[in-house]
Amino acid sequence: MQPMLMKILSKLTATLLLIGAFACSQGPVSVVEPKTEGMINPEYLHTGAPRFTWRIESELQDVVQKSYRILVASSEKNLKAGIGDLWDSGEVASGISVLIPYEGVGLGSRTQAWWKVIVNTNKGTDESEVSYFGTSILDPSEIKASWIGHEFADDVLEFKTRLAARYLRKEFNLTKKVKDAKLYISGVGLYEAFINGKEIGSDDHLKPTVSDYDVTVYFNTYDVTDELRKGTNTIGVELGAGRYTGLRHSSVPRDRDGTRQFRHYGVPQMIAQIEVTYADGTKETFVSDGSWKITNKGPIRLNNLFDGERYDARMELTGWNANGYDDSSWLDAEIVAGPKGTLLPQPNPAIKKMEVVKPVALIEKGDLYYLDMGQNMVGWLKINIKGQQAGDTLSMRFAEVLQSDTTLLLANMRRAEVTDLYIAKDSKPIEWEPSFTYHGFRYVEIKGLRNKPSLSDFEGHVLYDQMTTTGSFECSNEIMNKVHKNAYWGIRSNYHGMPTDCPQRDERLGWNGDRTTGAYGEAYIFNNNLMYAKWLKDFEDSQKESGSLPDVVPAYWRFYYDSITWPGAIVTVADMLYQQFGDSQPIVRHYDAMKKWLRYMKETYGDKGIITKDKYGDWCMPPESLDMIHSKDPNRITEAGVLSTAFYYYLMGKMMKLAPIAGYPEDIPYFEAEAAETKEAFNREYFKEEEGYYANNTVTANLLGLWFGMTPEGREQDVFKNIVEKTENDCKGHVSTGVVGIQQLMRTLTEYGNPQLALKIASNETYPSWGYMVNSGATTIWELWNGNTARPDMNSANHVMLLGDLLIWKYEYLGGIRALEPGFKKIELKPYPIEGLDYVNCSYDSVYGTIVSNWKREGNTFTWNFTIPANTTATVCLPTSEGYDSVEYPSGSYTLSSTL
Numbered sequence: 001m002q003p004m005l006m007k008i009l010s011k012l013t014a015t016l017l018l019i020g021a022f023a024c025s026q027g028p029v030s031v032v033e034p035k036t037e038g039m040i041n042p043e044y045l046h047t048g049a050p051r052f053t054w055r056i057e058s059e060l061q062d063v064v065q066k067s068y069r070i071l072v073a074s075s076e077k078n079l080k081a082g083i084g085d086l087w088d089s090g091e092v093a094s095g096i097s098v099l100i101p102y103e104g105v106g107l108g109s110r111t112q113a114w115w116k117v118i119v120n121t122n123k124g125t126d127e128s129e130v131s132y133f134g135t136s137i138l139d140p141s142e143i144k145a146s147w148i149g150h151e152f153a154d155d156v157l158e159f160k161t162r163l164a165a166r167y168l169r170k171e172f173n174l175t176k177k178v179k180d181a182k183l184y185i186s187g188v189g190l191y192e193a194f195i196n197g198k199e200i201g202s203d204d205h206l207k208p209t210v211s212d213y214d215v216t217v218y219f220n221t222y223d224v225t226d227e228l229r230k231g232t233n234t235i236g237v238e239l240g241a242g243r244y245t246g247l248r249h250s251s252v253p254r255d256r257d258g259t260r261q262f263r264h265y266g267v268p269q270m271i272a273q274i275e276v277t278y279a280d281g282t283k284e285t286f287v288s289d290g291s292w293k294i295t296n297k298g299p300i301r302l303n304n305l306f307d308g309e310r311y312d313a314r315m316e317l318t319g320w321n322a323n324g325y326d327d328s329s330w331l332d333a334e335i336v337a338g339p340k341g342t343l344l345p346q347p348n349p350a351i352k353k354m355e356v357v358k359p360v361a362l363i364e365k366g367d368l369y370y371l372d373m374g375q376n377m378v379g380w381l382k383i384n385i386k387g388q389q390a391g392d393t394l395s396m397r398f399a400e401v402l403q404s405d406t407t408l409l410l411a412n413m414r415r416a417e418v419t420d421l422y423i424a425k426d427s428k429p430i431e432w433e434p435s436f437t438y439h440g441f442r443y444v445e446i447k448g449l450r451n452k453p454s455l456s457d458f459e460g461h462v463l464y465d466q467m468t469t470t471g472s473f474e475c476s477n478e479i480m481n482k483v484h485k486n487a488y489w490g491i492r493s494n495y496h497g498m499p500t501d502c503p504q505r506d507e508r509l510g511w512n513g514d515r516t517t518g519a520y521g522e523a524y525i526f527n528n529n530l531m532y533a534k535w536l537k538d539f540e541d542s543q544k545e546s547g548s549l550p551d552v553v554p555a556y557w558r559f560y561y562d563s564i565t566w567p568g569a570i571v572t573v574a575d576m577l578y579q580q581f582g583d584s585q586p587i588v589r590h591y592d593a594m595k596k597w598l599r600y601m602k603e604t605y606g607d608k609g610i611i612t613k614d615k616y617g618d619w620c621m622p623p624e625s626l627d628m629i630h631s632k633d634p635n636r637i638t639e640a641g642v643l644s645t646a647f648y649y650y651l652m653g654k655m656m657k658l659a660p661i662a663g664y665p666e667d668i669p670y671f672e673a674e675a676a677e678t679k680e681a682f683n684r685e686y687f688k689e690e691e692g693y694y695a696n697n698t699v700t701a702n703l704l705g706l707w708f709g710m711t712p713e714g715r716e717q718d719v720f721k722n723i724v725e726k727t728e729n730d731c732k733g734h735v736s737t738g739v740v741g742i743q744q745l746m747r748t749l750t751e752y753g754n755p756q757l758a759l760k761i762a763s764n765e766t767y768p769s770w771g772y773m774v775n776s777g778a779t780t781i782w783e784l785w786n787g788n789t790a791r792p793d794m795n796s797a798n799h800v801m802l803l804g805d806l807l808i809w810k811y812e813y814l815g816g817i818r819a820l821e822p823g824f825k826k827i828e829l830k831p832y833p834i835e836g837l838d839y840v841n842c843s844y845d846s847v848y849g850t851i852v853s854n855w856k857r858e859g860n861t862f863t864w865n866f867t868i869p870a871n872t873t874a875t876v877c878l879p880t881s882e883g884y885d886s887v888e889y890p891s892g893s894y895t896l897s898s899t900l
């Protein structure tokens with residue numbers, strides 16, 4: 001079904017054809033991209049309550065949706081006849097076209113539905129093309145299959161973490177012609193499935209998506225009608241370790257409280273159910289059970305997400321996943337207890353090959369070759385090699401940095417071995433890519449080649465969650481453009497069913513504090529809503545009875561250190577999804593968890609309005625010496641109580657906003673009272689009346705007090721002055737903040753009157769700055785400001801946390817694109833034409849349509865082209881010499897100019 005859906009969408013977008021009763025290709029408005037939630041992939045919905053979204057496109061100005069009518073039918077025929085037998089919304093007077101909830105006949109598992117929307121605008125009427133959706137199995141009790149697997153004595157290497165892959169197979173007989181067949185399948189940690197020798201869902205990698213397997217396990221749904229035939233059929237499943245089989249211990253001694261580093265859930269296991277409907281209407285179900293066969297004597301001799309994959313082609317099990325294979329030497333699969341978690345259909349898109357990178361250079365050194373991909377990327381290397389002989393071992397080791405002596409920098413991989421091995425079985429050409437690992441790398445060391453390869457023998461497959469790129473930013477400053485590109489690569493490098501901290505070393509975890517504010521900026525560049533919405537469920541899955549939330553989500557490291565700054569992402573990410581995508585569901589779903597956590601924090605650690613509990617401080621601020629990771633200088637360090645208390649106050653403000661959306665307006669007074677008490681206490685404790693700064697006058701302390709709105713009235717400019725003085729004098733116009741302070745820096749400087757300093761920081765090329773990273777050869781964003789000189793043990797070249805509010809600033813302040821209403825239904829366009837920038841070209845593909853803001857300044861003349869998508873309006877703030885001129889604009893494309 002996936003290709004079909006893609007075809008429908010691309011046809012619509014490519015031609016803007018108007019189809020159906022009101023169709024008319026010359027029509028003034030077109031309804032395009034009708035989408036059912038979650039339909040990108042997996043294509044079978046995880047919910048019986050889908051939500052519908054469409055866009056309106058038009059060449060005309062001032063297009064407003066007046067009403068819509070959604071029809072959902074149980075057959076295409078019904079829909080074409082205008083009968084919405086599942087749901088006919090009737091004509092609904094509303095301008096909303098995003099995430100409209102289904103309110104028809106209850107949809108159970110395995111429903112098939114066709115839908116369309118008829119849209120009435122002030123400029124004409126149109127209807128969308130017909131779209132299809134199916135539902136998956138929605139009630140876990142309908143899965144009758146058993147979890148199966150086997151614990152092999154001989155595959156236990158080290159800490160049971162590096163295993164040979166398991167291969168499972170089963171032949172089954174279909175007595176009649178097949179009309180429809182679905183495969184419901186999960187394998188933990190990772191699986192690949194085949195029917196009659198053909199891979200099912202071959203575009204989806206590293207599946208299913210990650211979760212805390214003690215609470216939730218996701219399964220995938222595939223239409224396998226075309227793969228099955230009357231007679232004998234074979235299903236084969238390969239199982240890898242993934243995150244299920246405890247991964248190796250980190251070298252960082254962090255489990256001081258006795259918790260294990262990586263959780264070990266067990267050895268790999270799988271579950272599958274094939275449901276067949278025959279042409280005569282009868283049905284038959286085939287399930288995984290003890291009659292399946294299993295072996296670990298296949299070609300994947302070792303697999304571990306971090307260490308890599310060892311593939312021995314001499315052990316290939318030719319034909320194992322097709323009919324007639326002799327599996328007499330295999331063992332009977334055992335029915336196992338299975339993971340504790342509830343089986344649910346995967347709600348977020350699968351990881352896919354999103355781009356292919358061609359290497360740019362090959363360096364020869366003795367019998368080694370070093371491949372330079374030209375870009376720090378995440379995924380794996382596909383090889384196409386000739387000339388190897390039987391038994392030859394080809395080794396590929398991955399790293400982000402090639403040192404000056406032409407060796408890989410491996411120390412920052414910590415204990416991840418990051419090596420793929422391929423052992424040839426004969427002299428035929430080798431075409432291979434791994435299955436159950438991924439690497440973060442720019443360079444590959446290749447050992448064991450008989451002949452010199454050519455660049456075209458290699459491809460870098462960039463793997464991350466399927467999603468569209470929605471933002472573009474370009475300006476007259478080259479460094480800022482390169483930083484934007486590095487951010488783009490860094491963010492996509494770290495989307496693997498969760499937003500990870502890093503993609504290369506023995507960590508790769510959903511550290512939540514890295515995203516508290518970053519998530520808002522990322523959402524301008526990527527349509528990441530389904531991934532982040534799923535991550536919020538991971539938060540809830542990992543919440544303790546007490547209310548405590550972990551710092552990494554899912555809690556593969558059981559770190560429950562109870563900071564405010566890290567788990568606070570549960571609140572801000574839900575807020576981001578609402579603001580950016582118009583999606584209130586995450587708020588409704590997780591509001592209780594947020595409230596429970598905040599109450600727990602307050603009750604456990606609150607002391608008359610102050611919370612001093614904090615684990616990480618202003619993590620990764622520029623230290624006093626270039627080889628350090630963490631500063632020890634008390635003048636640089638912002639004390640814990642400032643960070644926790646200020647963030648608690650900030651989150652109270654968010655909760656006041658979220659409470660009514662979640663349906664609890666009655667909670668507002670509680671959050672208000674909390675906020676008032678916290679603000680009073682914060683100023684009493686930390687505000688220095690005389691000097692007009694907070695605590696020890698770090699930029700971070702002052703930013704938190706000021707940006708969160710805690711500063712006593714009338715003293716704002718005093719605090720701001722201290723931020724500017726410290727930055728300009730002590731830091732020579734450079735950042736002095738770590739992960740916490742950086743989240744407010746760019747916006748505060750701009751809003752409180754020194755956008756010039758913000759621009760300087762954004763375009764700096766000297767240490768510490770994002771531009772310094774660029775000039776030091778970075779093609780992604782570093783974990784440390786001093787990433788090229790600090791010790792390697794916590795020094796990834798591909799983190800995103802130090803981006804802070806930089807991307808928000810680029811899109812909302814330089815481009816000037818902001819949401820005034822959720823999902824950008826109402827927009828504010830308010831660019832800051834900072835002196836020193838000649839132009840900015842910025843666009844954001846919002847759920848309503850593409851917003852464009854392109855401006856240039858020549859002398860004092862400001863010229864601005866902007867586009868407001870159909871069915872939205874904007875408050876347009878034109879910068880002039882006197883400040884901003886604000887005028888309401890309807891949709892359309894415009895050019896304005898002014899004198900600055």
Ligand code: BGC
Pocket residue numbers: 501502507511512513514616619794799801
């Ligand atoms: C991670 C960071 C994380 C931090 C907190 C680091 O190891 O890479 O992203 O936020 O730990 O301790």
